[in-house]
Amino acid sequence: MAVSMQDVRVLASKTRTTHRTWALTFVCRPELYLQPSSIEQLQTIVRAAHQFKKTITVTGAGHSPSDITMTKDWLINLDNFDNVLSFSRHESGLFTDVRVEAGIRIYQLNAALASRGLALQNLGSISEQSIAGIISTGTHGSSAYHGLLSQQIVDITLLLASGDLLTVSPTVQPDLFRAAMLSLGKLGIITHVTIRTIPSFTIHSFQEIIDFDKLLEDWSTVWTSKEYVRVWWFPYSRKCILWRAQKSRKSLSVPRDSFYGTWLGRKLYETLLWFATRICKRAMPAVERFVFRRQYGWESTYGHGGSEAVQNSVEGLNMDCLFRQFVNEWALPLQHGVEVLKLVDQAVTKAAESGAYYVHAPIEVRCSNCSYPDKETTPFEIIEMSGGIGPIPGNTLRPLLDYSPVVPYSYTGPISNENLTLYLNATMYRPFGRDPPIGQWYSEFEDIMVAYGGKPHWAKNFIGKSPEKANDVPISGEMIGLASVFENWYGEDGKKYKAIRENLDPEGLLFGGKEWAIRNGII
Template sequence: MAASMEDVRVLASPARTTHHTWALTFFCRPELYLQPSSIEQLQTIVRAAHQFKKTVTVTGAGHSPSDITMTKDWLINLDDFDNVLSFSRHESGLFTDVRVEAGIRIYQLNAVLASRGLALQNLGSISDQSVAGIISTGTHGSSAYHGLISQQIVDITLLLASGDLLTVSPTVQPDLFRAAILSLGKLGIITHVTVRAIPSFTVHSFQEIVDFDKLLEDWDTVWTSKEYVRVWWFPYSRKCILWRAQKSGKSLSAPRESFYGTWLGRKLYELLLWFATRIYKRAMPAVERFVFRRQYGWQSTYGQGGSEAVQNSVEALNMDCLFRQFVNEWALPLKHGVEVLKQVDQAVTKAAESGAYYVHAPIEVRCSNCSYPNEETTPFEIIEKSGGIGALPGNTLRPLLDYSPVVPYAYTEPISNENLTLYLNATMYRPFGHDPPIGQWYREFEDIMVAYSGKPHWAKNFIGKSPEKTTDVPSKDGEMIGLANVFDSWYGEDGTKYKAIRLKLDPEGIFLGGKEWAVRNGVI
């Protein structure tokens, strides 16, 4: 059925004429900013886009700091498509499958689940994204016993370019499901998702100060020592914060007070970053050491228990991102972590000695178990073989565009570093909206990552890789080159399969708003 332009314009938000990332790193002026609240309205938009030869892009919170959602055509925001539709509790009592509209934000879903005594098993650093958003970009947490957040997805419903709805799962068109659980928003509109939740839980955490060299010395045992583990590395201080935690039934107890959790501390930190970014760059190491002392203290507490807290799962697993920022995160085999961190440390130290560049802290160090069991392994066997502390997954399929390295099957033996993916995140803050220089630092950082089989997080501020050194230097500081020249060799058969599925589902390119990003990165 044909749709008129007026049918579409009535869904447009008159107050939203521009779109930008949360980090204010990219801006665009879409022709229409659309906020539908029903399947029928979404279908009207897609059919009209076909009729009027427009492209459609979907955005949520805009937390992906790259230009992946930038478009001049039609931009859809699903904030009004956010209902929880059903709960289906498994007879074992171990999990409940929850059907939701895909525009619901994670913090909204967390609240609904909590009211039912439920929780998500694993979360990323924030809960502002939509459910569709965390699926589309490969969001992860930090745990040797959990994989990507999309591991908790049971099935996905897509609105296709034809205007039809299609539900896929590990047993219904599994290859399309593998494409959809890291879709980059280029296959269709994710409209509905079934998420696997478990009974709510508290998290008992221990936060310790550990010297950088000591962390590397104990690297082989740190990551499997608790269910959730993450590290914040402060390179100029030569210290790290090691946060380890386990599911718990203990009563809540507050974490230690935070220096930059207060308004004054936060503004002072941002002011110091601004000073070291805009006025006197050589001050950055001193700024880092000052803030580290104020926030954490200075003496090592490693092996002494550190500071403890018991929090609900959301508060424990989420973190404060502080300020608007550039984010360059890569995944690589965790077994290479010691060599990689040593090389990054040498690069940062050498640059500071010469004044070439200065980095911001912390450099975030996390891990996930992105290995996948064989097809015969059931979710119940997975939770049993992990000692009862790991994931009860909604699926065990590897996304076609998973940027984590391919590793052996897990859960057939005790989990070790051989099974795990390391994520290194080089954040550079934008204090009071001012850009720090990032190009040389990110280039050196990425060269180290590539040397150890690393791949970038799809939605972040990576520069990319070109085989010709002459084109490896962008014209603008930190500008993306992209992955087009290496996509086929890096993603192989899975990448080819993704592109074939994308072309079959959307032959006219209706979902290629922001086509420049897709071309630059080789996904079409």
């Protein structure tokens, strides 16, 4: 059935015609910025896109700082797909499966779950993304006992390029389900998701100052010492913040006061970053040390308790990302962490001594358990295997494009570093919208990651690899992509993903932002 352009234009946003990433790293002006509210409207858009030979791109909050959602054709925003549809409580009382529209933002879902006494088991650093967004890009938290956030997903409903709806799960087209769990938005429009939740919980956290060398010394035990663990590394101070947390029944208590959390402190820090970025680059180490003292103190508190807080799970697991930023995050085996951090430390120190470049702090150090079992495993077996503090997973299948280099294993004993994935994130802030130089720093950082089997987070500001540019220092912000290494790095799973994509969308309807897909070997 033919569709008029007027039928499509009535779905266009009246207020938004420009699309930007949250970090303001990329901007585009799509021909149409569409905000449908129903499946029928989405199907109208798909039919019209075929008819008028347009491509479709889907976006949510725009928190991915790369150009993955940039397009000149039609951009679909699913903010109006934000309803919670049903709750299905398991007879054990251990979990509830919740059916939602996939445009719902995580903070909206958190609020809806809290009203029912429920919570997500694992969260990323922020809750502004849509549920479709965290699935499509491989969002993770920081825990030796939890994997990617998509581990909580029970099933996914896609609106295909054909206009048909298809629901996939671990038992219904499992290969397509594995592709959809890290789809990059290129398989179909995710419209509905069922996610596994647990009863609301609070977490008791301990935040300690630990010397960098001491962190490396205790590397083998730190990451499994609590259910949730994350580290912020301040390289010029040679110190880290070690944050560890466990589920708790204690009364709520507030965390210590934050220098970053005040308007004056926040503006002062951004001003100092701007000064060290634009006026006097050599001031960056002094800026870091000054801010570290103001925010945390200076003397090591490791082993002495540090500062404590008991918070609800959302407040405890989310964090303040501070300013707009470039984000270059890679995954590699956690067991190589000591060697890798030493090499990064050497590179940062050498660059500062010569004035070649200066980095921003903190460098985020986190981990996840992405080594899914090599056989079908029930949620109850997973609980038992993790000593009772691990996930009640919605699935135990690994996404085809999972960028974790850790291979599946048999759960035969306690979780150790050999089972875990390290995520190392080199953030560079854009104080007051001004870009810092990142080319040489990111190039050296990525060379170390690749040497130890690392792969980049799909939605971040990675440079990538090209044999033709192997000896060149990239221009700041340049993204070469993964096309030259895609087949080698993703192997049979990568081939399977591409075959599924080509079968579902042979005409490339979902290839708005085609440049990004070509650059990274997706087509």
